[in-house]
Amino acid sequence: AQRVTQPEKLLSVFKGAPVELKCNYSYSGSPELFWYVQYSRQRLQLLLRHISRESIKGFTADLNKGETSFHLKKPFAQEEDSAMYYCALYGGSQGNLIFGKGTKLSVKP
Amino acid sequence: NAGVMQNPRHLVRRRGQEARLRCSPMKGHSHVYWYRQLPEEGLKFMVYLQKENIIDESGMPKERFSAEFPKEGPSILRIQQVVRGDSAAYFCASSPYGDEQFFGPGTRLTVL
Numbered sequence: 001a002q003r004v005t006q007p008e009k010l011l012s013v014f015k016g017a018p019v020e021l022k023c024n025y026s027y028s029g030s031p032e033l034f035w036y037v038q039y040s041r042q043r044l045q046l047l048l049r050h051i052s053r054e055s056i057k058g059f060t061a062d063l064n065k066g067e068t069s070f071h072l073k074k075p076f077a078q079e080e081d082s083a084m085y086y087c088a089l090y091g092g093s094q095g096n097l098i099f100g101k102g103t104k105l106s107v108k109p
Numbered sequence: 110n111a112g113v114m115q116n117p118r119h120l121v122r123r124r125g126q127e128a129r130l131r132c133s134p135m136k137g138h139s140h141v142y143w144y145r146q147l148p149e150e151g152l153k154f155m156v157y158l159q160k161e162n163i164i165d166e167s168g169m170p171k172e173r174f175s176a177e178f179p180k181e182g183p184s185i186l187r188i189q190q191v192v193r194g195d196s197a198a199y200f201c202a203s204s205p206y207g208d209e210q211f212f213g214p215g216t217r218l219t220v221l
Contacts, residue, residue, distance in 0.1 A: 006153075036212075043112075044152075044200065044212040086151060096142060096165065097202075097210060101153035 006100035023087030134203030
């Protein structure tokens with residue numbers, strides 16, 4: 001079954017500390033993975049996708065097929081990074097996204 | 110481009126009433142997706158539509174729920190005879206090619 005697991009509901013770090021939001025997936029084919037972010041009172045927006053291999057707002061995520069993981073990392077967290085983060089898996093031919101339950105990141109000053 | 114629009118943003122219904130949620134995709138986008146988010150849960154796929162066609166409704170409850178995306182006008186998610194368990198945030202997303210999805214602000218449905 002296709003599934004995305006984000007084991008942490010809440011992650012709290014201090015400003016300037018490294019942050020890693022975990023995401024594991026289950027998918028039989030070649031996965032296409034995304035991280036979406038939702039800032040307070042704003043809509044869900046795409047943060048990054050693994051096929052583009054780019055860094056957005058200092059965040060990076062590497063697809064590890066051996067560990068079936070797509071963890072989101074940032075070396076130095078900022079207060080404005082505080083938000084809900086959702087890992088999502090592209091459902092393939094049907095076009096739908098499969099979301100994890102989300103991790104709330106809180107960056108304290 | 111104003112982005113994906115959803116209305117109403119908040120909707121309150123009593124049990125047994127009908128709820129109609131509207132989604133206007135971004136200009137030029139012909140693919141629309143509906144997702145539901147229950148409290149403490151991630152977004153769950155409901156239905157995928159292209160203009161005048163339902164492509165995948167595997168996530169839709171079998172009864173009371175329906176969706177359409179007419180040739181003209183917004184996509185509509187319709188819930189008949191609402192029950193308390195239908196209380197959730199309903200998100201619409203649109204896509205130009207069925208790839209990257211752009212999300213609306215959501216409609217928060219409360220069933221009393």
